[in-house]
Amino acid sequence: MNFPSHPKSPAEPVSSEGVIAASAYVDGRRVANIAIEEAASWRAKPGHVVWIGLYEPDLTLLISVQKQFDLHDLAIEDANNAHQRPKIEQYGDGLFIVARTAQLIEGRIAFGETHLFVGEGYLVSVRHGASTSYTAVRERCESCPRALARGEDYILYAILDFIVDNYSPVLETIHEEVEQIEDDVLANPITRTQVERLYMLRRDLLRLRNAIGPLVEVCRRLEHDNLPMVRATMRPLFRDVTDHVRNIQERIDSMREVLAFAFEASLLVGQAQETAVSKKLASWLAIIAVPTAVAGIYGMNFKYIPELQLEYGYFIVMGLMAFICAGLYWRFRRVGWL
Structure with a gap:
């Protein structure tokens, strides 16, 4: 997909639809809420960091953001098509990162995506699908200016850590249901509805594991590779995110084993009852x-x-x-x- 080139003429105002927040920071403190067409000028000021949050933006808005930060066409194409696997790519002095998000909606795991553009003096997050708002991340960072003053790589860490932390409520809810099913299986014969639920839970957990698995490699590269805009002092924080992801993977594997055991136990209980009859x-x-x-x-x-x-x-x-x-x-x- 090729995007048209943009002349260096004054930026035209763009629609605010899809823009959740756009702010400029100095030393970890917000100094202004800005418009998209002002982002480049604020970023150019010494010591300033621009943090923009978008939710399901249209192509026009993405191209406007691309124009402000000179983002690569391929990265914009990926951000416009929300069907990417977790990955990290370097375009010049900037990074493009994809992470998968998850929420439990009506008993099923719904997946979304977050695309992150990181470069000198800016970070742009683009959310698609099921995802918790990053307003909480922004508020938490703003409440600690000393940490936010570290710059765009700290914002990147805060968002990735928030994404991984939001896997836990999903797993805790599923874990409670798994325990209830396990207790019911040992007490009563398993029903067709329970069999279908066991199958859907195992399938959703497998999809979740496949969705977050590549995030380990993303965090590993942020920790070990000499990537632009990631300082050595931030690497331990990305190592912590890697440990969280691996812990989530272990919990998923454990629950899938419990579900498999529950299904096998239900078959054994059923066979035992048939034998008794x-x-x-x-x-x-x-x-x-x-x-x-x-x-x-x-x-x-x-x-x-x-x-x-x-x-x-x-x-x-x-x-x-x-x-x-x-x-x-x-x-x-x-x-x-x-």
């Missing part, structure tokens, strides 16, 4: 078979059958049948079939 049915069939066999024999239409002329034959046969049936019942109770 089969044993009971077999036991009663064996007990009923005794009087059925005797009645069948003596119900045949033959004139000469032994014991037909016995005075107490009926009582003897009935007592014998009752004795055998009682013996079988006692035996099956003893072995746990009844």
Whole structure:
């Protein structure tokens, strides 16, 4: 996709739709809320950092931002098409970073994307899809000017750390549901609805793991590679984000194993219950078979059958049948079939 070149004429005002916040900072303190067409002039001032937050901007707005910071066409194309995997790319002295976000909506994990442009004196965040607003990140950074004074690489760290931290509420909610399903599975036979839910949870967790997995490599490069705009003093902070991502991966793997165990346990419980029912049915069939066999024999239409002329034959046969049936019942109770 090729974008038209922009002449160096005075910038025209652009629509504020899609712009969540645009501010200039000096020594960690906000000095002005700015318009997009003013960003380049504020960035050019010594010691100033411009922080712009966008949410699902249209191409016109992205091109306006591109014009202010001389962003690469390929990075703008990626930011306009929100179907990227987590990655980090260097264009000249600037960085383009993609991270995946996640939220739990109506019991399902919904995914979004955040695209970050980082360069000398500026950071632009572009959010698409399901994502928590970064207003909380901005407020937290502004409440600590000393930390924000570190510059654009600290803002980058704060946003990435916020993205990773927001995976935890999703996992905690799923973990509670997994525990409830596990308890229900051991107590009652699993239903079709529960089977479908187990499958969807495992699939969503796998999608979440695939979405955040490449973020480890992004943070590793920020920590170890000599990338522009990332100072050596910031590398321990990016290492901390890497550790958080790996911890999230371990929790996801653990929950997927629990779900697999719950499904297998439900199958075993179901098989055990079917076996118990089969044993009971077999036991009663064996007990009923005794009087059925005797009645069948003596119900045949033959004139000469032994014991037909016995005075107490009926009582003897009935007592014998009752004795055998009682013996079988006692035996099956003893072995746990009844």
